[in-house]
Amino acid sequence: MHTLRAMALIERAVELSESGFPGDALAEACSRASREERQAVLCIVRSRLVQSGQPATPDEVMAALREMVRGAPSPVL
Secondary structure (H helix, E strand, C coil): CHHHHHHHHHHHHHHHHHCCCCCCHHHHHCCCCCHHHHHHHHHHHHHHHCCCCCCCCHHHHHHHHHHHHHCCCCCCC
16 A cells, blocks of 8 residues: 555656756655655665666656656656
């Protein structure tokens, strides 16, 4: 159940990012989530970024999440 909610939170973060949210879209999307839901989001984010082997910038994190949600690569803004 936490995984489904985490995916919804990630999708909300992508929507916020695409709408020009001025802050950290992922933090905002998770601001009212439970500890377990935030942990599930963190696990998903880490699994998406582990392939690169290098620390990711916030823009790279959002690009990876956008790709996951939308199903197609998107450029880092």
